[in-house]
Amino acid sequence: xxxxxxxxxxxxxxxxxxxxxxxxxxxxxxxxxxxxxxxxxxxxxxxxxxxxxxxxxxxxxxxxxxxxxxxxxxxxxxxxxxxxxxxxxxxxxxxxxxxxxxxxxxxxxxxxxxxxxxxxxxxxxxxxxxxxxxxxxxxxxxxxxxxxxxxxxxxxxxxxxxxxxxxxxxxxxxxxxxxxxxxxxxxxxxxxxxxxxxxxxxxxxxxxxxxxxxxxxxxxxxxxxxxxxxxxxxxxxxxxxxxxxxxxxxxxxxxx
Amino acid sequence: xxxxxxxxxxxxxxxxxxxxxxxxxxxxxxxxxxxxxxxxxxxxxxxxxxxxxxxxxxxxxxxxxxxxxxxxxxxxxxxxxxxxxxxxxxxxxxxxxxxxxxxxxxxxxxxxxxxxxxxxxxxxxxxxxxxxxxxxxxxxxxxxxxxxxxxxxxxxxxxxxxxxxxxxxxxxxxxxxxxxxxxxxxxxxxxxxxxxxxxxxxxxxxxxxxxxxxxxxxxxxxxxxxxxxxxxxxxxxxxxxxxxxx
Ligand code: FES
Numbered sequence: 001x002x003x004x005x006x007x008x009x010x011x012x013x014x015x016x017x018x019x020x021x022x023x024x025x026x027x028x029x030x031x032x033x034x035x036x037x038x039x040x041x042x043x044x045x046x047x048x049x050x051x052x053x054x055x056x057x058x059x060x061x062x063x064x065x066x067x068x069x070x071x072x073x074x075x076x077x078x079x080x081x082x083x084x085x086x087x088x089x090x091x092x093x094x095x096x097x098x099x100x101x102x103x104x105x106x107x108x109x110x111x112x113x114x115x116x117x118x119x120x121x122x123x124x125x126x127x128x129x130x131x132x133x134x135x136x137x138x139x140x141x142x143x144x145x146x147x148x149x150x151x152x153x154x155x156x157x158x159x160x161x162x163x164x165x166x167x168x169x170x171x172x173x174x175x176x177x178x179x180x181x182x183x184x185x186x187x188x189x190x191x192x193x194x195x196x197x198x199x200x201x202x203x204x205x206x207x208x209x210x211x212x213x214x215x216x217x218x219x220x221x222x223x224x225x226x227x228x229x230x231x232x233x234x235x236x237x238x239x240x241x242x243x244x245x246x247x248x249x250x251x252x253x254x255x256x
Numbered sequence: 257x258x259x260x261x262x263x264x265x266x267x268x269x270x271x272x273x274x275x276x277x278x279x280x281x282x283x284x285x286x287x288x289x290x291x292x293x294x295x296x297x298x299x300x301x302x303x304x305x306x307x308x309x310x311x312x313x314x315x316x317x318x319x320x321x322x323x324x325x326x327x328x329x330x331x332x333x334x335x336x337x338x339x340x341x342x343x344x345x346x347x348x349x350x351x352x353x354x355x356x357x358x359x360x361x362x363x364x365x366x367x368x369x370x371x372x373x374x375x376x377x378x379x380x381x382x383x384x385x386x387x388x389x390x391x392x393x394x395x396x397x398x399x400x401x402x403x404x405x406x407x408x409x410x411x412x413x414x415x416x417x418x419x420x421x422x423x424x425x426x427x428x429x430x431x432x433x434x435x436x437x438x439x440x441x442x443x444x445x446x447x448x449x450x451x452x453x454x455x456x457x458x459x460x461x462x463x464x465x466x467x468x469x470x471x472x473x474x475x476x477x478x479x480x481x482x483x484x485x486x487x488x489x490x491x492x493x494x495x496x497x498x499x500x501x502x
Contacts, residue, residue: 008377019377040289046386098378102275105270105371121265121337170385172372203288208269211366211371212287214392215458216385230466 005040007052008100009112017109019098027090033076034059034066036088037099038085053112061224064160067167068113074164074222082162082224102167106174106209117163119209123178126205127254131184131193143189148189157184159226164236168222170197171211176219178206179235180227184240186238197253199242203235270371278318281490287367290360295459297353297360302456302481304350305448315501326424358400365393372468381383388454391466403442409437432496456481 022040031039033078034056041051057065061082068083070076078086089099101109106119135228157180165176182202185191191198213232220229248255276282282291294299308379311329314322333342405415409431413419418430432438456478460466495501 006378063495069376070379072376072379073383079466088467100378102375103372103374103376105373108267113411116267120269152489170382170390171368175370205271207287207367208271208273209267209371210270211368212291213461214364214368214389215454216389218382218385221383228470229461230468233461233464233466235464236288236291236462239281240285240292240464243279243283243289 001029001086001091001095002090003027003088003176004092004096005036006096006098007040007050010101010109011050011108012111017064027088031088032059032084033070033088041075053110053114056084061085062160067102067162067164069098069102069167071098074102074116074168075162075224080224080226082160082173084163085224085225100161100181103171104163104166104210106172107163107166115163119175120161120163120174122209123174123202123205124181126201127185127198128194128201129182130190132190145189153187156180156187156231159223159227160225162224164222164224165219166210169211169213170216170218170219171214173204173213173219174210175213175232175235176223176227176229178202179231180237182238183231183234186234188194195238196249197243198244199235199238200246202241203242203252209236210234271367284360287364290364293356293461294360294364295462297357298455298459300350300486302452303359305452306484309485312492313488315425315428315492316495318454322425322428323423327422354403358396360462361393363398364447386454388450390457391450392454395447398444398447399451402447404438405440406444408432417420428492429496429502432493433502435497438493443488445486450488452482452485454476 005024006019007022008017011021016166022044024036024040027036027039034054037054044051049246054068055065057063059066060200064082066083067075070083070086075081076086077090081087099113101113102115102117107117109115126181158190159177159180161177161181163177166172166174169175182199185198186195186242215229217229246252272480274285277285294435307490310466311325312322314325329343330340365374408415410416410424413421416427416431416432419427432441460474491499
């Protein structure tokens with residue numbers, strides 16, 4: 001099939017940007033969206049035009065590099081898929097597709113479709129560590145944990161840090177990311193020792209960079225891993241508790 | 257996750273962190289804490305709206321029933337408290353709730369403008385964010401302006417064509433007999449309904465009231481509450497206009 005791509009081109013962080021229109025010919029419906037960008041880039045290369053810069057790595061939905069806004073939806077119209085897993089069979093011959101980078105104050109644009117998501121690293125850093133003994137791993141069944149709890153922690157741990165939640169949120173909030181990263185530890189026995197310091201530090205660092213949640217619920221549909229906003233409610237609950245627990249601890253262990 | 261390379265400019269905080277106040281005031285210094293305050297004050301406002309609507313239903317029982325109820329509000333707590341004392345305590349509590357609700361909303365709105373200054377150049381295609389959730393910052397101020405007018409109309413009487421203290425039924429009929437005013441009350445209540453539809457659901461999230469078993473009921477609750485409050489409320493001006501009450 002043949003497609004028309006409208007792609008955001010911007011040479012650098014402060015350079016002016018605009019949409020450029022490119023034709024993508026003979027696209028197979030089995031291709032992923034990133035492969036279409038590859039096809040377009042080869043053509044641009046042959047014509048001596050600077051190829052479109054976009055981030056990618058694993059191309060199997062596990063690294064979180066590849067997010068872009070496709071037709072006004074984070075990672076495009078696919079259900080629970082990252083851009084690299086978005087199959088072109090979801091589009092029709094002759095479709096016009098608009099591709100834009102994530103936009104948020106704390107995701108400054110680097111070039112074309114690539115943004116700097118290192119604000120996420122600041123949130124992770126502020127979460128600190130969990131106390132586990134070094135040495136060989138203990139036998140897994142030595143730590144009792146209800147199945148539902150380990151399932152909930154696993155669901156939260158699926159987050160690949162792609163930034164689709166921030167990108168899709170009308171407030172530019174990172175609540176889904178922060179809550180997922182916090183809750184997969186807060187739910188588990190191994191995460192209890194630092195639970196309250198982690199909660200307060202991560203919430204405060206998140207708010208240095210991102211907006212506040214107003215429960216639009218947009219993020220949970222943009223999330224390629226389908227993480228539910230239930231984790232945000234859990235974070236809100238833990239946050240209130242953490243404020244009184246940390247007070248009793250005199251602020252010990254707070255990383256920020 | 258993106259790593260920092262030397263060619264990229266460092267990402268700097270967008271929001272300035274305030275100097276921490278003593279507990280529990282420091283809770284209100286974060287957005288998550290402000291959402292807690294919005295949820296709790298919102299719940300107080302919902303409580304008021306329910307009582308206000310139930311009391312006003314007495315208008316269908318006639319002038320003496322409504323006026324008697326209004327007098328009862330002033331005498332509430334008798335003989336333990338002086339006349340109007342309990343009423344004023346409730347009023348002050350409600351006023352504090354509204355002020356906090358508005359202040360939290362305003363500062364969160366400013367925060368979200370800082371963190372999301374650039375909108376997308378292409379058209380957004382929202383999946384979950386609905387009309388109600390995206391108009392909270394418009395329906396809120398509309399309701400606030402309406403409250404000022406409403407107080408001036410039926411509590412203080414400044415905007416009322418023939419205000420008589422204590423004659424609630426008379427004042428209501430006098431006010432709602434004007435078609436434009438009746439229409440304004442209906443529109444303002446519809447805005448309140450849109451605000452409630454999102455707020456009455458969102459407060460559960462803000463307060464972390466979340467359980468997979470009951471989550472679907474939160475939306476049902478918000479819809480039923482909105483209908484239960486707004487339905488009777490808009491019926492009052494319509495009933496006066498139709499001559500059912502008057
Ligand atoms: S390239 Fe790794 S998630 Fe898409």
